[in-house]
Amino acid sequence: MxxxxxxxxxxxxxxxxxxxxxxxxxxxxxxxxxxxxxxxxxxxxxxxxxxxxxxxxxxxxxxxxxxxxxxxxxxxxxxxxxxxxxxxxxxxxVVWNVGKVFHEDRLLYEFNLLPEGGHAxxxxxxxxxxxxxxxxxxxxxxxxxxxxxxxxxxxxxxxxxxxxxxxxxxxxxxxxxxxxxxxxxxxxxxxxxxxxxxxxxxxxxGRVFEDNFLIADVKMTADFPTERWFWFEPHFKSGDSALLHKQPDGIWRIDFQLGWNIDRKAELEPARIRARVDAMLGPGVEYELDWCSIYTFQCxxxxxxxxxxxxxxxxxxxxxxxxxxxxxxxxxxxxxxxxxxxxxxxxxxxxxxxxxxxxxxxxxxxxENILNSTRATDFITPKSPVSKLFRNAVLDLAGDLPFARVLVNSGRLSLPCIYDGSRLNGPDHPAMPARSRPGAVCPDAALSEGWLLRSLSDGFTLLTLDAEAPEEMEAHGVRMKRLALTAKGNEPLRERYLGGAAGAVYLIRPDQHVAARWDAFDGSAVRAAVARAIGKE
Amino acid sequence: MLITTPNLGNADEAYARLIAAHDGLSEEASHAMNARLVLILMNHIGNAAVLAEALRLARPKADQPI
Structure with missing residues (x-):
């Protein structure tokens, strides 16, 4: 069965x-x-x-x-x-950009993810x-x-x-x-x-970091803003951290970090969960529990x-x-x-x-993910008295001093890995921007029609910016299509792909990561980079 | 001028190194290490005005000298 x-x-x-x-x-x-x-x-x-x-x-x-x-x-x-x-x-x-970070009931600062323009x-x-x-x-x-x-x-x-x-x-x-x-x-x-x-x-x-999170999805009509709220040592005394996030359909996600030695069954009693949620939302807020669970993680x-x-x-x-x-x-x-x-x-x-x-x-x-996640966990749940002393010092200073704000670590939000050093990577060009170097995901950009990422083919693409190249090309059994763009009048495109170069030819993998780049087309160089990018070298 | 804007190339890395440097020390030994660290960094800074400003910012707000 x-x-x-x-x-x-x-x-x-x-x-x-x-x-x-x-x-x-x-x-x-x-x-x-x-x-x-x-x-x-x-x-x-x-x-x-x-x-x-x-x-x-x-x-x-x-x-x-x-x-x-x-x-x-x-x-x-x-x-x-x-x-x-x-x-x-x-x-x-639900699209969100604003995050607020609290220590107990004190707002330390807020941040805005405000994505740069020109991304679909x-x-x-x-x-x-x-x-x-x-x-x-x-x-x-x-x-x-x-x-x-x-x-x-x-x-x-x-x-x-x-x-x-x-x-x-x-x-x-x-x-x-x-x-x-x-x-x-x-x-x-x-x-x-x-x-x-x-x-x-x-x-x-791995390094075993163990913790339990009580996830409570609550349905409420209360008028909370669409923001990510994170608490260190929340004033409602639920544990080391808590997170409030909005989901579609009027549902709010609350994550209470409970610590390791807990009685899972008791923590999942609806009355117990309601007591935690009541303490967090304050008096007079009406809500229904939609779904609850206890989640355990390891790194x-x-x-x-x-x-x-x-x-x-x-x-x-x-x-x-x-x-x-x-x-x-x-x-x-x-x-x-x-x-x-x-x-x-x-x-x-x-x-x-x-x-x-x-x-x-x-x-x-x-x-990279485990490193970031481990550091955030160490900051949120300090492992020694001196670590906690420093953590609280950072939180104390974060309200007034910008340098301390960047040290506050409630989790570094996921960004795609840049495959620096991958053996699939081909030549780089020193005048071009670091963000689009071999191994990186192509940054998106608005084109006169549509978006850059949506214009890439499902296979390999030869992206040219103010440079010549054949419209189609085959190398080592791989067929490539050219995407011909100009950075003239498109400043974001220049910033993201050209930097100080006058023109550029990018070899782009089917997963939209950059394989190699040059300032002009050279057929034998492209063929060699394709061989490398498909593991033939 | 005391720098209060971010000035560490990789802040997360620097912070992790600071915490790791205390690994295995007793609380008392950690406090002693912190004291030595402050003295070493004070000497490196060397500028009396900068140090005075740092001391002022670090002192608890409720407890500022009159």
Missing amino acids: VERRYELAFELYPYRQVPDQAAEAPVRHPVVIVGGGPVGLATALDLGRRGVPVVVLDDNEGAGLGSRAICFSKRTLEICDRLGAAEPMVGKG LPAFVNLQQPWFEKFLHDAIQKARSGGAQIEIRGRNRVDAVRPAADHVALEIATPDGPYKLEAEWLIACDGARSPLRGMLGLAFD RRMEHFRHGRVLFAGDAAHQVSPFGARGANSGMQDADNLGWKLALVLEGTAPDSLLDSYDAERVQGAE
């Missing part, structure tokens, strides 16, 4: 029998993804759109109940935009995770009707996994009994507890995300504290990084060693 481990917010892929279950010999698929959460769905969508047939296995039948990951970053939205899923996310999501998408939207998953699933259905082969099998639970030289064998439980399946490549997106990681006997190490990661033909992504590969919204957002960057590489390997254009760069680049991303 396949038990339903949790309730659903949306049923998206109800169990159905498939011919594979009756096959005499196990059917082999190019790619099997385990887990239908945000990372599994995004990876399936990316691969499907690239022409790779994908089977997704999930032990439930849709998006689980509960808001969970709610803060989706600009980079996540850009990835979803490339996949055709961002529009409804931005439409339903906002810095952040708040959206309940089930909606995020539903919109990805809607985009999958749309891609399917356009011919993408993406099959999602609900209530299919992987019970055994056996890696072999040229495939991975799976045993799967269903409501109609077990069956076997083979995958040329297996992608594990099965969450923080990753049963696959356990079945393969792989370690999940840790797998040593490697690639194990032969098994690739780990999202929470299965790495976990961080919630400060900074680096969980789901980093998982989406995993999906973004893996899709094009696996597609090139499957079509025989790139050697399978290209997948080692997935491991290297995303381990680098995970390290």
Whole structure:
């Protein structure tokens, strides 16, 4: 039997029998993804759109109940935009820019994320995770009707996994009994507890920071502003920190940090939760409890995300504290990084060693997230009396002195990793701006028509700014299209891409990261950079 | 002039190093270390007006000398 481990917010892929279950010999698929959460769905969508047939296995039948990951970053939205899923996310999501930071009941300062102009998408939207998953699933259905082969099998639970030289064998439980399946490549997106990681006997190490968060989603009509409010040592005495955030549908998310030694069952008593919420909101505020949960985190990661033909992504590969919204957002960057590489390997254009760069680049991303998340955790919950002394000194000074404000760390909000030092990176040019150097995500910019990121192709792009290059080009089996722009009269474009150079040629990867750049087109240099970017060097 | 605007290249990194420098010390040893650190940095600054301004800003507000 396949038990339903949790309730659903949306049923998206109800169990159905498939011919594979009756096959005499196990059917082999190019790619099997385990887990239908945000990372599994995004990876399936990316691969499907690239022409790779994908089977997704999930032990439930849709998006689980509960808001969970709610803060989706600009980079996540850009990835979803490339996949055709961002529009409804931005439409339903709550856009916020202002944050306030309190110590006890004292407002220390407020900040404004005020995104610089010339970006199609906002810095952040708040959206309940089930909606995020539903919109990805809607985009999958749309891609399917356009011919993408993406099959999602609900209530299919992987019970055994056996890696072999040229495939991975799976045993799967269903409501109609077990069956076997083979995958040329297996992608594990099965969450923080990753049963696959356990079945393969792989370690999940790290500095163990453990804490419990009580998440209370409350529905209220009270007129709170659309801002992020963060408290150090809140005056309502709930613990080390608390966070108030707005979600769609009149729901407010409150995160109370409770500490490690708690009685989970007692803390989840509705009366106890209401007492905490009452203390926070003050008297006379009417609300309903919509959803509550206790969330435990650790900061840790797998040593490697690639194990032969098994690739780990999202929470299965790495976990961080919630400060900074680096969980789901980093998982989406995993999906973004893996899709094009696996597609090139499957079509025989790139050697399978290209997948080692997935491991290297995303381990680098995970390290950066764990470092930031660890520092925020140390600041919010100081580990020694002297650490607390300094922390409170910073908070004391932050009201008046700007330098102390930048030391206040309630979580550094998720930004995409820049793959400095990646072996896929080609030449840089010293006169061009650091923000768009090889390894970085292309900064968006407004064009005379539309947006820069939306003008990039699904494959490699040759972006030229006031420089010549062929309209199309092929190198090492990779076809590239040119995007020809001029920075004349477009100052943001000049600032983001040209700097001191008069013209520029950028080689851009399918995941919108810069691979290499020059001040003029040189065919043999571009061919060499393509070879490098697909792991052929 | 005392600088009160951000002046550390990587503030998070600098702060983490400061906290890590106290790892394993008793509270008393940490206070002693802080005192030595202040003296070392005072000498580095060397400017009496800057130091006077820093001392004024660091002193508790409710407890300022008249």
